[in-house]
Amino acid sequence: MMKPVNKAEISFPSNSVNEGFARAAVSAFLAQLDPTVADLTDLKTAVSEAVTNSIVHGYRDAIGTVYISVKLFENGKTVVRVRDKGCGIPDIEQAMEPLYTTGGEERAGLGFAVMQSFCDSVRVTSSVGKGTSVTLTKYFETKR
Amino acid sequence: MVPGMNVQLLYKDGVLTAKMSGEIDHHSAQEIREAIDDTSQKVKPYCLRMDFSGVPFMDSSGIGLILGRVRLYNFWKGHVVLCGLSPNLNKMVELSGIGSVASIERRAG
Numbered sequence: 001m002m003k004p005v006n007k008a009e010i011s012f013p014s015n016s017v018n019e020g021f022a023r024a025a026v027s028a029f030l031a032q033l034d035p036t037v038a039d040l041t042d043l044k045t046a047v048s049e050a051v052t053n054s055i056v057h058g059y060r061d062a063i064g065t066v067y068i069s070v071k072l073f074e075n076g077k078t079v080v081r082v083r084d085k086g087c088g089i090p091d092i093e094q095a096m097e098p099l100y101t102t103g104g105e106e107r108a109g110l111g112f113a114v115m116q117s118f119c120d121s122v123r124v125t126s127s128v129g130k131g132t133s134v135t136l137t138k139y140f141e142t143k144r
Numbered sequence: 145m146v147p148g149m150n151v152q153l154l155y156k157d158g159v160l161t162a163k164m165s166g167e168i169d170h171h172s173a174q175e176i177r178e179a180i181d182d183t184s185q186k187v188k189p190y191c192l193r194m195d196f197s198g199v200p201f202m203d204s205s206g207i208g209l210i211l212g213r214v215r216l217y218n219f220w221k222g223h224v225v226l227c228g229l230s231p232n233l234n235k236m237v238e239l240s241g242i243g244s245v246a247s248i249e250r251r252a253g
Contacts, residue, residue, distance in 0.1 A: 016171035048203040111203040
């Protein structure tokens with residue numbers, strides 16, 4: 001297992017106002033990779049989706065803590081993990097289906113589809129009553 | 145109103161234009177929705193023109209926002225037009241297939 005060359009961790013209460021903070025913080029940390037705007041926006045969008053899932057679904061009944069870790073590796077590989085200790089997902093496969101949502105009329109049900117399309121890999125582990133962890137991996141072209 | 149997010153509404157000849165500025169996410173989408181729906185339900189315009197030219201970032205909450213307005217405007221047989229989409233936002237719009245229920249006005253040039 002390769003060791004990251006740099007890492008950052010943040011946590012914050014699941015208030016929706018923190019969605020903007022979360023993606024801005026991740027994006028600021030990734031600036032050291034000198035990423036292209038397109039790559040950076042892709043990951044920023046995926047992080048926004050994962051954080052929104054934790055806030056809207058994981059902690060649907062109460063405010064809890066959302067944890068994000070960002071790890072940078074030698075070859076431009078970037079791993080972002082978004083974790084909550086919320087209600088968990090009973091059926092991950094169903095939750096990941098495009099257009100499936102339990103979020104009501106105003107949610108498009110595209111969160112996981114966007115994460116999958118905007119990252120190189122998405123891994124979801126979840127345990128009902130214990131929480132959900134989403135691991136987003138993206139390879140950035142290193143200009144250095 | 146969320147700091148950084150702003151919606152300007154302009155009604156003219158049956159068309160309601162909503163010019164949004166700032167990032168659209170689950171948090172800000174709620175405010176935008178309230179602003180648009182409030183006026184829409186009073187005036188019932190035949191067309192809602194959503195102008196994204198001042199929006200540098202949008203996640204899938206923006207698609208939910210559009211979809212919700214399409215549904216609302218369907219009640220009085222109105223329609224929704226999207227304009228000012230940057231390549232960034234366009235990627236999300238393409239992925240969602242929302243173009244099948246809302247018309248997209250392409251940028252000149």
